[in-house]
Every structure is written in structure tokens, then in C-alpha cells.
Amino acid sequence: MLIVQKFGGSSVANAERIRNVAGIIAESFLYGNDVVVVLSAQGDTTDDLLEKAAEINPDPSKRELDMLLATGEQQSIALMAMCLEGMGLPVVSLTGWQVGIRTDAHYGIARIRRVDTERLRRELDKKRIVLVAGFQGVNKFDDYTTLGRGGSDTTAVALAAALHADRCQIFTDVEGVYTADPRKVPGARKLEEITYDEMLELASMGAQVLMNRSVQLAKRYGVELEVLSSLVRAPGTKVKEVTRNMEEMKITGIAKDDKVARVTVRKVADRPGSAFRILNAVSKAGINVDMIIQAASQGEANDISFVVAQADAETARKAVADRQAAIGFESVAVDTAIAKVSVVGAGMMSSVGIASLVFEALNDEHINIQMINASEVKLSCVIDAASADRAVAAIHRKFFES
């Protein structure tokens, strides 16, 4: 069996953790598997390098930043290789360019174009454990690029797809994907499996287990993922296409995202295309808009509200404010004291009654719903931030604990 394993920065933060991970790798290898391992930079390495850079130039080019950051993962693979060598195992470490990860030229947020697996295959044929520096590749100029946040997950999935791996295991510091955040909801339980779409919704809803990009890639290439802990030996959660029968539970999990903000444009002139002009202004600033609500206020003017990531809120506000004359409105304001609580489940909306259960749970807690958004796989409610944890717990009780 060909297995791709990925370990994040905290899993290789120091010598002791490296030894722990080496044990997991060795076990997989000694059971007769071909093992490809993707590693992130150790612990705070990337932050330390960013700090060093900032001291020299607060606004360095992304090319040179990638040149600098790529060293972190290279150090991880070399150290892990030494650890496995010390255990007497055959191993070779490879950086992004050595392993043939070719990307586009967007430094800092590069996308993988292709993986030349020739070297990888050659090393696997020699029965070596192959350690690959995550998060990095090279563009057509042979310059180092990095893949952006969660890039090592993306590397792992891309390698698994290119090698047609039997398994792609993402080791993290949690034991899997839960029905809700287990630190907040004591009754939360680990899911055995979850579909790609459910995982995508949970990820974008704030469950920080897997980055969406790697899940999308896994879905596109049919790579079965497993999310599991590098510290606790226990089965994790499998992310794959699941065919559910009709009797199965419709809700997979509940997620909270409090890194959101609501932008409200007040008294928008009631003429055709106003909403479009507002959303176009935001979109042109490169910002994704999540929920939109148009509420009738007094007379001929409406309020239009939409939800964006908190980090983008000020940019979004400015983008709209800059076009005040063209759009026609009175004022635009940002509210960051909100949270988005979502219930996720494949085919959820085909089952009536789920929405009303959610509303009932929130009503029981006297939590006011400000905005609602529903799709085939999720139902999201915007509520005030202070009530978010209470809301998640209440919904979780309704669906999972009765």
C-alpha cells in the first residue's frame, strides 16, 4: 500500500516530537507500505523567519519571502531524515523542486501546476521512506514558491493524487473531525467519516482542521483523506465520498466562525442595480462575500448587509465608501461583534424540519437570528458574537444529545 502522511509544524516542533513522528512513520514503513511523508516547518520557524524579514524590510517582495520561508520545511525534512537514519531505516529527504512540484508564478499563494513523480517513484522503488518539504514548489523560472496557508496539506494531497496513493493521512493535534468544537461542547463526538462537501463547509465555517484548498483538491482527484492525531493512537476521521442511506443522521457537525464581520450599507437608493454595484465594488477588491440581506427600511431606501471575513471588513467598507456617489447611499458601517453558527450535513436540505430544529434551539436560548443562509449542505445563522458558544451547545444538544 502506498501511503502519504503529512505532519504539521507542531508535530515536529522539537527533537522529542520528531522522534514521536518518526515512530509513526517507521511503523507504517515496517508494515510493508511505501511511505511518502510531507512535513511543515518546525513550530514557530515560519513566524521567526517572518520576524527576521520584517526587521530588515517591512514590505519585502514575495519572491524573496518565499526564498526565505522555504528553508523552514527543508530543515524539518533533513532533521526527520536524520532521526529515521538513526533508527536504521532507509530514507531520503527531498525539497519541493527535487520532488518535482511545479507551480504557477504567484509567490506566496502559488498553485500546483503538476507533479513530476519520476524522482519520487525512483526513490520508492529503492524502498526508501521519502520525506518531502511541504508548502513549497518551484515555478517555470526555477524560482522557489510557497503555497500559502495550509500549503503542506495541499502538497500531501497533490502527491497522493499524482502517485495514486491508497491513503492520505493528515496528522494534526486533534483526533479527527468532531460534531462540534470539543473544547467548547463537552458532548461533541468524533465523526468516523464525512464527505468532501461537508468537510469543505465545516472548514470554511471555522473548524480549523483542514484547509479548504486541500479538501477541494482531494475531492477533484478522489483522494481519500484521513484526519488523525500524531499524539493519540486512535482512528481519525475519513474524508471521502460517502453514500448515506435515507435513515442516516442528516447533520454532520456544527461549526462556529467568529472571524467574520457584517458590513451594512444604509439607505441605499432604491433603483435597479444598487445591490449589484455594491457587491461588484467588494468583489473587485478581491473579497469574497458570504451572506447578503436586503432589508426594507423607511420609504424608498433599503439597507443592504453582507458578511465578509473580519480581516477584509475594512477594505470592503472602503471599497463601498469610495463609490458612494455612483451607488447612492447614506452611510456604510462595519460590525465585528457577530458570529456565524452553521450546521452542516450532506443532503441536509432535502429533509424538512432541520431548519426548524435549529431555530427552536436558538429560540429556547433567546438568541436572535440576524441573517440566515441555507444551501444543500449547510444552514448558517448570523447571531451576536457573545451568544455563539451558547448557540452551538444548544444546537448540538438538539441534534446529537437527545
Added chain:
Amino acid sequence: MLIVQKFGGSSVANAERIRNVAGIIAESFLYGNDVVVVLSAQGDTTDDLLEKAAEINPDPSKRELDMLLATGEQQSIALMAMCLEGMGLPVVSLTGWQVGIRTDAHYGIARIRRVDTERLRRELDKKRIVLVAGFQGVNKFDDYTTLGRGGSDTTAVALAAALHADRCQIFTDVEGVYTADPRKVPGARKLEEITYDEMLELASMGAQVLMNRSVQLAKRYGVELEVLSSLVRAPGTKVKEVTRNMEEMKITGIAKDDKVARVTVRKVADRPGSAFRILNAVSKAGINVDMIIQAASQGEANDISFVVAQADAETARKAVADRQAAIGFESVAVDTAIAKVSVVGAGMMSSVGIASLVFEALNDEHINIQMINASEVKLSCVIDAASADRAVAAIHRKFFES
């Protein structure tokens, strides 16, 4: 003019030093030169990485060690690039493989096979300052190699040779090559120029300015070197072929090497080939023997002494001791309390009287000469370590201060 500049680890140890070096680079560039800069890893980076490795595996493979160590120089070039970018200058950083430094496969002590200058030329044609990671290259398997001690000097000279550079400047923390160690001999003065052979002798004699390998490379390809300070703006010392006229001073400098040891084999059987068998045993252990002296002792047995680097002394002793029966001797011992003092000057030996001046200086100080070795460019005396500084000062006075 095409200039190659090399800055060592202490010259780029922190943000302030990086800014200082950036100033030197910028000046050269703004005067209209094509500038290629070779950098070492920052300050203690290499030692820190070695320590990290040792914590995980006290005896890692050299391949993985090179993979780890190569990151240090990569960080240096990225940070320097950011600094020059901040000054508004066009710059690009390149690692060993990007710059086309192809080496043999001897990890840790790789030798440069060739330099593919295509990328370098392309970047220079774009009028960019090119920053190159020193100390590293890739072998024919596309695996990272490092060049061993003083490797960044070697990188600089190799690039200068490949590009037919007009100048190759080696910036260090001293102002140039001196007639003797200026920290020890107050009258020592900076040399304006020195031949490759003189520099080679001074380097191997313990003057830690340039590693021999880079000087040999410079000599072979006729690369004119300049050794100068990155902190003090002053002309340094040029290393090149110099045609001296007959009236010129014959002595270039005086060096002390106290990292040596004498191995003495006592009462060696007086039969043909004994000396050969001893030196062969040492040579097979991979150790260079410097001076050899065969002194008649009592009767039919001689004592044979030779000088090796202190680090090799115990290995040399053991190599000889292991062959005691085959060689035939009574005992073998190591003495580390010695030092080698050398006077260096091209064509020195064709001038009579130099040796006697050296002997006179030592005799004045009542310093006993244990061994003597002379060649076309140097005269070395082994004396007891405690007298070494006094010996250098005395010889220096004789030649330079009268």
C-alpha cells in the same frame, strides 16, 4: 566592470550588519558595475543547525547534513535581497542549484565540477544585483552538497572564474593580509599585494584569512583576489601573480600555527623502508604529514618525528601503533605543546641569508629550534608552543622593523 564580492557569516550576522553590507554592495552597483555577491550563513546559524542535528542523531548521514546546512546560506541571501529591495535596488537571490553550481557527490566536502552561468548571465543582463548562496551546490543526482570549510570563498572564486570577473573581493573582519598577526605583533603591517603561493603558505601556516582551496582555485584560473574589511573602508590586500624586482623585500609575512602536534616514534629498527612504512600508515589514515625528521639516537635505532594537525594526532599515533610489529619500534608518543613559526616569501630561498636571520632572531631570544623545513616560498621552524608569540615578534622585528 564585473565584480564578485563575498561576505562571511559575521558580516551578515544581524539586521544591522546586513544593512552595512548592503551599503557596500549598493555602492559597487551604483558605480555602474555588474555585481555578484556570495554570502555565508548568518553568524552562528551553521553551528546552531549542527547542534539541532546532534540532538536528533549524533552521526547523521552527510547527505542529510548538507540538506540541513544549505538552508543557512539561503536565508542569508533572501534577507540581503530584502534589504537591497528596501533601498530600491534591483536584486535577485539564487541558491547553489539555481546558479548552476554542479559538484561531485562528496557530501560535506564537495568539489565544484562546473558552473552553468546561463542564469547568472541572464540576471546580470537584466541589470540586477545577483546574490548567491555560498558553500553549496548540487551533484548529478540534483542533491544538495556543501563545499566544506571556507566553502563560500570557493564559491566566490569559482563564480569569478566562470564569469571572467574583473575582481573578486573577499570581505572579512580583518583589513587584509598582514606581515604577522596584528593582534600579537604591534609592528605588523598590511601588505598591499601578495602572490598566490605566498598566500597559500600563509594560509596553511595558520593565518586564517583565506582557505587554501579558494586560493588554489584563484591561482589556477588567474582570478585576482582582494581581501578587505566589511567594517573599515580601506584598500585591502591583493592576491595575484606579482613580478617582484630583485631589490624588493623577500619576506612577505610571518605566521604561527599552534594547532599542530609532533608524533615521535622511538627507536625505530634501522632497516630499509622503516620511515616509509610509518608515513604510509599515517597517509593511509588520510592524514597529511607536514615535516619529518629522522634523528640518530643510540646504537642502531633512530627516532622518527613528524608534524601533523593537532586534530589528527591521536589518529596518526594509533595508525602507527597498530603496525608496531610490522614496522618495528619501541614506542610512539604525541606532543601537542609545539608550534610552527614560518616566514613566507616568493623566491625567498634564492636569497641567502634569510634563514640565518631567522635563526639569529630565535637565538637572540634563546628559543630552541626543534625541526626545520624549507621550500622555495617558506621556512618553517617547530619550537615549543610557549615561545611562539615571542618568536614571531622577534623575527618580525628582524625583517620589518629595523
